[in-house]
Amino acid sequence: MNKMNAAILGLGGMGKTHVTAAQKSPYVDKVYGYEPDADFRVKRCQELDIIPATLEEIMQDESIKFVSIASPNETHIELAEMAMRAGKSVLCEKPMGNTLAEAKHMCDIEAETGAFLQIGFELHYSKMYQHTKKWISDGLIGDPVNVQCRYYCCEFHKKNTWRSNSTGSFLIGEKLSHYLDLQRWFFDKTPENVYSLSAAKVVPYFNHRDNHQIMTRYPGNCVGTLNFIMYIAESHTGHDPLRDLLEQQADDGHFLQYHICGTKGAIENDVFRRRYRRWEFGDSPEFMTSKIVEEITFPPADDQIYFHNVEEQNMHVIELVATGKPSEMTAREAYETMKLCFAAELSEDTGELINFNDPRLD
Numbered sequence: 337m338n339k340m341n342a343a344i345l346g347l348g349g350m351g352k353t354h355v356t357a358a359q360k361s362p363y364v365d366k367v368y369g370y371e372p373d374a375d376f377r378v379k380r381c382q383e384l385d386i387i388p389a390t391l392e393e394i395m396q397d398e399s400i401k402f403v404s405i406a407s408p409n410e411t412h413i414e415l416a417e418m419a420m421r422a423g424k425s426v427l428c429e430k431p432m433g434n435t436l437a438e439a440k441h442m443c444d445i446e447a448e449t450g451a452f453l454q455i456g457f458e459l460h461y462s463k464m465y466q467h468t469k470k471w472i473s474d475g476l477i478g479d480p481v482n483v484q485c486r487y488y489c490c491e492f493h494k495k496n497t498w499r500s501n502s503t504g505s506f507l508i509g510e511k512l513s514h515y516l517d518l519q520r521w522f523f524d525k526t527p528e529n530v531y532s533l534s535a536a537k538v539v540p541y542f543n544h545r546d547n548h549q550i551m552t553r554y555p556g557n558c559v560g561t562l563n564f565i566m567y568i569a570e571s572h573t574g575h576d577p578l579r580d581l582l583e584q585q586a587d588d589g590h591f592l593q594y595h596i597c598g599t600k601g602a603i604e605n606d607v608f609r610r611r612y613r614r615w616e617f618g619d620s621p622e623f624m625t626s627k628i629v630e631e632i633t634f635p636p637a638d639d640q641i642y643f644h645n646v647e648e649q650n651m652h653v654i655e656l657v658a659t660g661k662p663s664e665m666t667a668r669e670a671y672e673t674m675k676l677c678f679a680a681e682l683s684e685d686t687g688e689l690i691n692f693n694d695p696r697l698d
């Protein structure tokens with residue numbers, strides 16, 4: 337097997353997961369790491385057992401064929417462009433850009449250079465969502481008409497970080513792009529129009545909105561909704577070590593649920609209950625019926641695999657690169673999700689129903 341070297345740009349929380357995936361991949365020999373601050377770079381690389389390198393060293397080293405980007409959102413476009421122009425294959429964390437123009441630029445650079453580019457929509461590799469997609473594709477719920485997501489949490493991002501200092505509808509791209517992307521994936525259609533509302537902010541030190549109610553219409557009279565509130569659930573700094581955190585969160589205000597309703601049945605994904613289920617609709621002489629026909633649960637040890645499978649995504653993408661295969665989620669597809677995010681943002685800014693073909697989204 338021909339091994340290649342890999343480099344991870346940004347070695348914070350997510351960067352560590354990217355490093356682990358590269359270290360575990362049988363296709364990777366050496367793993368390099370980059371952080372802008374030279375002292376922190378050396379210290380962090382020691383902790384992670386990888387080789388520190390400057391950006392110039394990484395870009396010039398032809399043995400480094402794969403670069404993954406796990407730095408703050410505003411740096412994605414610059415780093416992705418630099419890496420693609422240096423002939424690297426790139427896996428870049430979502431969001432694809434801080435503006436739609438940046439996301440479009442990333443697509444243009446990919447087309448111009450012919451580089452491999454995949455955006456980290458890791459839920460496509462998470463078992464619960466993969467299984468849901470299969471149930472839908474196999475026709476088990478008929479035609480999906482309604483995709484509802486309810487996401488309540490208590491992630492009071494730390495004060496004065498790149499997250500809390502970001503402005504506008506930052507959370508739509510940063511956090512909700514995953515969940516709008518799933519909605520698009522489940523329907524497998526291009527949205528027609530979007531309307532989104534945001535109530536007054538509750539988290540005072542966020543420079544951005546902290547709640548979003550996004551409604552999207554898809555062809556065939558299908559509707560997707562995403563109801564996101566950042567501050568309802570209990571916060572858990574130093575949670576009870578005798579209790580499983582997810583179990584505790586399942587009953588204290590946390591929700592991350594999808595309900596996908598079709599013409600012949602329905603599906604529920606419930607992260608905090610570690611469970612997903614499928615209903616089948618039937619008929620009787622008097623009324624329509626509904627029955628739960630499948631229920632799948634998973635143990636705490638499998639949490640990442642079922643609903644946050646970054647590691648497997650990365651290992652898989654590295655394999656695609658090493659074996660010369662194209663990216664599985666094209667840049668154009670990721671761009672469509674980013675377009676949906678920015679359409680929702682534009683709706684919140686203007687109070688208008690936004691047509692997906694609105695020239696302001698070009």
Ligand SMILES: NC(=O)c1ccc[n+]([C@@H]2O[C@H](COP(=O)([O-])OP(=O)(O)OC[C@H]3O[C@@H](n4cnc5c(N)ncnc54)[C@H](O)[C@@H]3O)[C@@H](O)[C@H]2O)c1
Nearest residue numbers: 345346347348349350351371406407408409411429430431
């Ligand atoms: N896919 C997911 O589920 C998921 C989850 C969390 C974060 N993310 C994404 O991962 C990225 C990083 O998030 P995080 O939580 O690890 O943030 P973080 O703040 O923990 O880490 C970011 C790191 O990048 C470094 N950095 C800053 N500027 C840089 C530059 N110009 N080049 C390289 N590194 C730079 C910072 O010093 C920091 O160590 C974000 O884009 C975020 O949206 C994705």
